[in-house]
């Protein structure tokens with residue numbers, strides 16, 4: 001049920017956190033304090049205004065009751081809102097909006113776009129540090145975590161897009177990384193949101209997941225499998241801190257891996273991260289996700305297809321979908337005239353070149369003037385969000401793409 005690369009990512013990320021020993025994993029603590037997050041200690045005050053940029057905190061409620069926080073950023077010393085279309089930026093799994101502000105303003109996408117006169121909107125996905133509120137649930141409720149990327153695509157994405165569209169009165173550009181790209185593919189393939197979107201720039205695109213992991217990952221999967229019963233008990237409730245910590249310590253000790261090895265193992269060898277900023281990165285990740293989401297990713301690697309969550313029991317699938325098997329998302333249905341920019345890394349192990357080729361095959365009828373594929377041979381998964389040369393290699397071409405559409 002659970003033996004996959006992506007389930008492992010969570011474990012490995014936790015490994016990193018724990019093996020660093022600088023922060024014990026205590027989500028309980030993180031969640032219980034999160035209700036105290038206000039404008040005073042929000043992202044605007046702590047990470048944006050400190051750099052001299054203007055920033056507003058916003059909130060939007062999804063149709064299923066999750067209250068997401070957004071930050072709207074504009075350039076230093078500029079009081080007029082940009083005439084350029086807004087850009088909404090969506091982070092990937094285990095991250096939140098802060099990853100777009102990690103590095104210096106000259107290196108971080110959030111600031112770079114603002115410097116280019118863009119009206120920048122960052123969104124924080126459900127369950128992450130700045131988006132833990134719900135109209136009726138709390139993160140302590142099991143029901144709060146009853147979602148996967150299906151819900152991220154069906155509720156979070158439309159809510160944030162609609163909100164920015166409403167506030168600015170302009171069609172927007174969407175930019176995202178990893179899981180955030182999957183959210184877009186799912187919705188675009190249903191022809192949704194097009195009336196509010198101008199284009200999408202998708203970094204480390206995740207659509208198909210490789211069912212043949214590398215030798216190293218297979219090794220870890222084997223180790224993971226011996227603990228399968230233990231792990232599978234986790235998805236019936238919120239990934240409980242004590243349980244995961246114990247489990248992860250066991251794995252980390254057995255593997256005896258250091259930080260660099262671990263990062264490389266699950267993201268590919270990132271070429272261009274600033275090694276003296278690792279501490280900063282680890283202050284921001286990992287953010288919680290639901291176990292159901294990890295299982296859903298696992299299902300993708302097993303079936304090689306992009307389908308809604310599989311409840312496995314046919315009766316359950318019938319109940320949810322009216323079919324015994326979950327419906328498939330068909331990416332060939334993405335409108336061929338919708339402008340797409342894909343940032344692909346030659347070393348990316350999560351969005352590997354083989355998987356991206358399957359995606360490109362689905363896009364083979366796409367209007368060639370509306371599809372830009374930027375392949376960066378040296379880039380792995382995290383380079384797209386934190387590499388010191390991402391501005392030159394990725395963000396500048398992306399901005400040119402936005403300007404052209």
Ligand SMILES: *[C@@H]1O[C@H](CO)[C@@H](O)[C@H](O)[C@H]1NC(C)=O
Nearest residue numbers: 024026027028029030032242
């Ligand atoms: C985790 O944080 C909570 C809330 O602050 C605290 O009550 C609990 O003792 C902490 N658990 C551990 C293992 O430190």
Ligand SMILES: *[C@@H]1O[C@H](CO)[C@@H](O)[C@H](O)[C@H]1NC(C)=O
Nearest residue numbers: 060061159160162163164166
């Ligand atoms: C956007 O505006 C419409 C029409 O005024 C409103 O019905 C809707 O609730 C708004 N949605 C968001 C997310 O702001």
Ligand SMILES: *[C@@H]1O[C@H](CO)[C@@H](O)[C@H](O)[C@H]1NC(C)=O
Nearest residue numbers: 103104107274275276277388
């Ligand atoms: C790397 O990070 C350090 C510490 O924050 C910083 O002083 C340095 O300027 C950064 N290097 C680059 C190339 O961004």
Ligand SMILES: CC(=O)N[C@H]1CO[C@H](CO)[C@@H](O)[C@@H]1O
Nearest residue numbers: 153154158186187190192193
């Ligand atoms: C799969 C899908 O189309 N999901 C959502 C995309 O966005 C619209 C809103 O514009 C939702 O209604 C869909 O459910």
